[in-house]
Amino acid sequence: xxxxxxxxMLVTGAVAALALAACSSGGGxxxxxxxxxxxxxxxxxxxxxxxxxxxxPGDTFWDLVRKGAEAAARKDNxxxxxxxxxxxxxxxxxxxxxxDKKVDGIAVTLAKPDAxxxxxxxxxQAGVPVVALNGGIDAWKSMGVLGYFGQDExxxxxxxGERLKADxxxxxxxxxxxxxxxxLEARCDGAKSAFSDMEKIYVTGTDxxxxxxxxxxxxxxxxxxDHVLTLGAPFxxxxxxxxxxxxxxxxxxxxxxxxxxVSAIKDGQVEWAVDQQPYLxxxxxxxxxxxxxxxxxxxxxxxxxxxxxxxxxxxxxxAVEQFAGNGTR
Amino acid sequence: xxxxxxxxxxxxxxxxxxxxxxSLAARLLSRPEVGSLVGAVVIFLxxxxxxxxxxxxANIGTILYGASAIGIxxxxxxxxxxxxxxxxxAGVAVTTSGLSASLIAWNFxxxxxxxxxxxxxxxxxxxxxxxWLLLRTGLPSFxxxxxxxxxxxxxxxxxxxxxxxxxxxxxxSDMDGFAAAQKVFGSEVALGPVTLKVTVxxxxxxxxxxxxxxxxxxxxxxxxxxxxxxxxxRAMGVPVRATKIGLFMAVGFCGWVSxxxxxxxxxxxxxxxxxxxxxxxxxxAVIGGCLLTGGYGSVVGASVGALIFGMTQLxxxxxxxxxDWFKTFLGVMLLLATVVNVYxxxxxxxx
Numbered sequence: 001x002x003x004x005x006x007x008x009m010l011v012t013g014a015v016a017a018l019a020l021a022a023c024s025s026g027g028g029x030x031x032x033x034x035x036x037x038x039x040x041x042x043x044x045x046x047x048x049x050x051x052x053x054x055x056x057p058g059d060t061f062w063d064l065v066r067k068g069a070e071a072a073a074r075k076d077n078x079x080x081x082x083x084x085x086x087x088x089x090x091x092x093x094x095x096x097x098x099x100d101k102k103v104d105g106i107a108v109t110l111a112k113p114d115a116x117x118x119x120x121x122x123x124x125q126a127g128v129p130v131v132a133l134n135g136g137i138d139a140w141k142s143m144g145v146l147g148y149f150g151q152d153e154x155x156x157x158x159x160x161g162e163r164l165k166a167d168x169x170x171x172x173x174x175x176x177x178x179x180x181x182x183x184l185e186a187r188c189d190g191a192k193s194a195f196s197d198m199e200k201i202y203v204t205g206t207d208x209x210x211x212x213x214x215x216x217x218x219x220x221x222x223x224x225x226d227h228v229l230t231l232g233a234p235f236x237x238x239x240x241x242x243x244x245x246x247x248x249x250x251x252x253x254x255x256x257x258x259x260x261x262v263s264a265i266k267d268g269q270v271e272w273a274v275d276q277q278p279y280l281x282x283x284x285x286x287x288x289x290x291x292x293x294x295x296x297x298x299x300x301x302x303x304x305x306x307x308x309x310x311x312x313x314x315x316x317x318x319a320v321e322q323f324a325g326n327g328t329r
Numbered sequence: 330x331x332x333x334x335x336x337x338x339x340x341x342x343x344x345x346x347x348x349x350x351x352s353l354a355a356r357l358l359s360r361p362e363v364g365s366l367v368g369a370v371v372i373f374l375x376x377x378x379x380x381x382x383x384x385x386x387a388n389i390g391t392i393l394y395g396a397s398a399i400g401i402x403x404x405x406x407x408x409x410x411x412x413x414x415x416x417x418x419a420g421v422a423v424t425t426s427g428l429s430a431s432l433i434a435w436n437f438x439x440x441x442x443x444x445x446x447x448x449x450x451x452x453x454x455x456x457x458x459x460x461w462l463l464l465r466t467g468l469p470s471f472x473x474x475x476x477x478x479x480x481x482x483x484x485x486x487x488x489x490x491x492x493x494x495x496x497x498x499x500x501x502s503d504m505d506g507f508a509a510a511q512k513v514f515g516s517e518v519a520l521g522p523v524t525l526k527v528t529v530x531x532x533x534x535x536x537x538x539x540x541x542x543x544x545x546x547x548x549x550x551x552x553x554x555x556x557x558x559x560x561x562x563r564a565m566g567v568p569v570r571a572t573k574i575g576l577f578m579a580v581g582f583c584g585w586v587s588x589x590x591x592x593x594x595x596x597x598x599x600x601x602x603x604x605x606x607x608x609x610x611x612x613x614a615v616i617g618g619c620l621l622t623g624g625y626g627s628v629v630g631a632s633v634g635a636l637i638f639g640m641t642q643l644x645x646x647x648x649x650x651x652x653d654w655f656k657t658f659l660g661v662m663l664l665l666a667t668v669v670n671v672y673x674x675x676x677x678x679x680x
Contacts, residue, residue: 024437024438024439024440025434025438025439025440025441025504025505025506026438026503026504026505027435027438027501027503027504027505028434028435028436028437028438028439028501028504029435029436029437029438029492029493029499030438056601057482057486057496057600057601058485058486058489058496058497058599058600058601058602059496059599059601060495060496060497060599062496063494063495063496063497067494179655179656199652200652200653201646201652202652202653202655204605206601206602206603206604206605206606207398207602207603207605207606208591208594208595208599208602209394209395209398209528209590209591209594210395210398210642212394212594213391213392213394213395213398213639213642213643214395214642214643214646216391217382217388217391217392217395217643217646217647218646220382220385220387220388220391220647221380221381221382221646221647221648221649222649234497234597234599237595237596238595241594241595245390245391245524246391258497259499259500260500260596260597327494327495
């Protein structure tokens with residue numbers, strides 16, 4: 001009995017393997033695999049940097065930030081410890097634990113500056129160099145932080161609003177994927193200050209089918225909406241489907257990019273994206289800590305280093321596309 | 330239910346009212362889903378009155394799509410709740426299924442259908458694991474599936490990053506079999522002015538099948554029995570283990586249907602999705618008349634609960650109410666639907 005069942009298992013396994021082999025497909029991982037360009041690492045002593053963000057798990061934007069940080073860490077002979085927590089208090093605790101571990105530098109996002117303030121100041125007092133990125137452009141200087149790498153969300157919003165005006169938009173819909181997120185609200189408010197006829201809609205970012213249905217229903221409710229402004233690349237891709245469902249001719253524009261979005265701009269499904277260069281934010285944050293440690297330099301010279309807003313549209317998408325394929329733009 | 334057996338010599342007038350038959354209307358009204366049906370009608374009429382786009386027939390497709398995304402999962406979750414258990418991992422398991430199909434096909438360069446089938450195996454295995462662990466440890470399902478919920482969240486993120494280097498799956502729309510699978514899981518049909526997504530069909534079919542199983546088969550009786558009193562059910566010879574594990578696997582199966590839609594509707598799956606949806610499923614089931622304690626409830630009611638949720642979510646957009654208050658409106662509407670539900674039920678029970 002045991003013998004036959006073992007035989008059965010073997011046969012089943014073999015059949016399964018054959019079936020798998022027979023069902024191979026074009027595309028997939030094989031067609032995207034390529035070696036990353038190897039860069040020589042610096043010969044400075046190994047240092048440890050804690051990289052602490054407010055990223056929600058599974059947000060593609062932060063892939064790009066992290067890849068930039070990792071690239072800089074490889075080059076600078078840095079042991080990078082990436083951590084994230086969208087909750088302000090938890091993120092502050094991560095800063096505290098980095099201080100406890102006596103890291104050589106901390107790169108931190110200050111999306112919730114009030115929650116972060118105490119522990120960031122503590123790090124600065126303990127002699128740990130801290131740089132800020134992505135969020136907190138109004139708050140970083142007062143906390144003893146060395147530099148800031150990011151965009152001003154409000155200015156980026158205004159730029160998007162100006163662009164809508166230049167495009168001849170009549171009425172726009174701003175899609176916020178997380179209610180109560182300061183940075184996202186600032187983008188919408190900035191856009192509204194430059195382009196007044198704009199409505200907001202809140203959607204549940206972790207639930208794509210409901211995002212799609214919600215945007216569709218809003219477009220059906222107000223057929224006058226001719227532009228949909230999303231605040232993250234995955235939501236722009238969903239908005240394209242909503243526009244199709246609603247049967248209107250609204251155009252989709254967005255903040256931030258990822259690989260799929262870059263091809264969507266190329267195909268004309270999405271008009272343009274406001275790019276804040278997340279890869280650069282991660283890279284500069286880590287590299288600036290290395291420069292400070294090894295040579296006492298400060299990138300930005302005490303001022304914020306702006307990484308955006310720049311626009312990606314049909315005219316310049318080709319230049320971005322080759323890098324987006326590597327997952328770095 | 331049964332006609333009163335009158336003893337010889339007794340007249341109709343002195344019949345014991347404890348065993349009297351109830352009128353058809355009273356029996357209908359005492360069905361667990363009736364309250365939610367009335368609630369749905371109230372919500373429907375309300376939005377018909379205040380939201381002009383709600384009255385447009387062409388928009389029915391959007392509302393039904395929103396409802397079906399919840400309903401496909403609310404049906405098995407209701408069955409499970411009638412069977413006396415919860416599944417907090419249901420929302421994240423949907424994402425796990427979508428990720429599995431995409432990652433398996435992409436990573437090994439397989440036909441997309443192989444990924445779809447293996448994802449089904451993964452989903453059923455998660456369900457079976459939940460059920461097995463529950464019976465093995467004797468812990469409340471709330472705890473066991475809370476554990477799976479966290480485990481799957483981490484696995485979703487970790488495995489996706491490990492294989493792709495990103496937190497979302499790669500676009501697999503250029504792979505063999507994708508177009509065919511998309512027809513099955515992500516297509517739509519136009520019926521006159523209404524465009525219906527295929528999920529609506531799955532939702533209806535699942536509701537009918539589950540309602541039939543629950544009310545007309547022996548398995549259905551087992552589900553009520555294990556939810557009412559597992560010990561008594563076992564003593565009566567009901568296969569409690571098989572029933573409970575089967576229920577968890579039913580949730581797994583529907584999670585797979587849902588996950589495949591997620592994948593083929595959006596081409597990629599974000600690994601952080603699905604968190605919080607488990608409660609929406611449970612809420613839909615409860616609005617539909619399922620008791621949190623098990624042993625009582627209705628599949629049709631859960632589907633109506635999903636419809637109420639879908640109508641409310643989109644109706645608020647259609648009405649153009651201030652979006653800052655969206656969640657507040659949602660909460661008030663759900664309370665309204667539930668209050669109507671309870672009121673109708675109480676009235677029915679008094680008759």
